[in-house]
Amino acid sequence: MKLQFLDPLYAHPGPIASACLDTSRDVGDPDRAIELRLRSLRESLLAHDADEATVGALASAVGTDRDVAGRHGQALFAAHGSLLLAQCLPEPPARDSARFGMLPDVLALALQHAPDLPYAAVVLNRVHPAGPGRGDDEGEGDREGGLELELEHERGRWPISRVAPGPRGHRRVPVEGWPKEAEQLLAELVDGVETDGTEAIVPAGDPWAVNSLIRAAPRALQGRFVKLEHGRPRRPEPGRALLEDELAGLFAGRLPDHDRHLLDSYTGQRARHPEYVEGLAAAVGALQRGQARALFLNRPVRHTGHLWVGAAPTHLALSGEELSAFGLHYYWEEPAAGAALLRAAAGTQAELVVLPEEEVPLEDGVAVLLRYTGP
CATH class of the missing domain: 3.30.960 (Translation, Eukaryotic Peptide Chain Release Factor Subunit 1; Chain A)
Structure with missing residues (x-):
């Protein structure tokens, strides 16, 4: 992230x-x-x-x-x-x-x-043209009954989109016009992959419409669909994300592909040089040098101690004596270690990856992926 x-x-x-x-x-x-x-x-x-x-x-x-x-x-x-x-x-x-x-x-x-996962949610439901409510689920043989297909779709970045949803599209089409409408929707989803890096597309609602959408998907979308169990999703409350409850279950513990790649690279570095990449001292040293490509933090956070910092993001140390040895004359003891680590990461363009402690326990709850390894 x-x-x-x-x-x-x-x-x-x-x-x-x-x-x-x-x-x-x-x-x-x-x-x-x-x-x-x-x-x-x-x-x-x-x-x-x-x-x-x-x-x-x-x-x-x-x-x-x-x-x-x-x-x-x-x-x-x-x-x-x-x-x-x-x-x-x-x-x-x-x-x-x-x-x-x-x-x-x-x-x-x-x-x-965190994890800042890019996704798209799509809800498809049959409704009666005269009423705003959702219609009953009909079988494929009942498609020609004057019903309409209501389409809602939204792109977002999980989990902040739960309370800051992205743009939401909403329209209705006759059920018999769905194949053509599906083509337009798929083109919009492809655009999301190209512009926002959409990794997961979650369709829900009418089984016939959902299945036909997935079958018609182009190569760029193959493998990105995540189907929900059959059921009628509820309408979101004001200010909340489309399919919020369902997405919470689907995305629990999931990392974006990019973060997973960073974690794999870190695992390789830790196997060779654990003293350089794991623990608070290693993280501080790497951030001092602008050498950290990514900062890893365990959730829940364990590092609650103090760090010493100066005016610049790389002015970061375990003690004031260390900063003084670097020639700094202005520095202070920062009581929130997390604040100091994140300023250093942001200031050196390092990314943040948050890992559940029960899955990937880290020494002191913190680690780094190095941009390069020196002597």
Whole structure:
């Protein structure tokens, strides 16, 4: 996963106010609940010497995701009286957090972007022309009954698309016109593969329409279809992704092809030189040199210690003495190791790959893939 979405945060010097809070709408009087959470976060930031203008800028964005239904959260960042970034999170944080420091606390946000899997969801259902509701499932022999086929499709990047869906197409055609419409849809899906790297196409709904779509797929789409068990998918709630519940099951533990390739390369390097690629010390050393092609983190995160950092992304070390030996005169102890690692990764164009600890346990919960191996 590339980390360019964090660039707006690193374009501004600190200190930066960071907040992560639950803004779910599935509770009684959600606005009141969010107001109480905001009050607590505001008090925490002010107690840590954040200025009123910055806290006010951050507070103004809390709850602006009210158009998103269900459970979710927000990650917010502000500095020098201006809001830098506000993003909706697919899952609310385990606990609200607020921090005012030289580096933005981006770990929770980055983890909820991973694995950043590009996909397309397609829902096909037969409906009666006069009504907006979904019709009953009919067999192939009932296609000529004046029914229409309702088509919804959406491209996204899982899992952030759960609360930030991509463009959604919606149209209806007569059932007998479906073969021609399927050709147009397949052309749009091919375009998604070429432009967004779509890896998984998930069709659902009417079995006849789904099967005919897959049979007509060109070579560029072969092997990308992932069929769901037969069943009528429910309509998404406001602000939520098409087929969200179904995709959660399909994509659980799945890595994009590119990340899988990075993991395979890392496994080869670890077999030859584990001391250079696994563990916090190895990761810090590689990021110092701009040598890391990818940063691997275990989920759940285990590295909770401090690191020492300076003004540049590569100013990163296990101790202040190490930075002093490099000739730096301005550096500080950074209490959030994850924030320091991610700034270094983003600043050196390293990618992020998040791995379940039970599947790929890493020493200290962190590792790197090297761009090159030196002596």
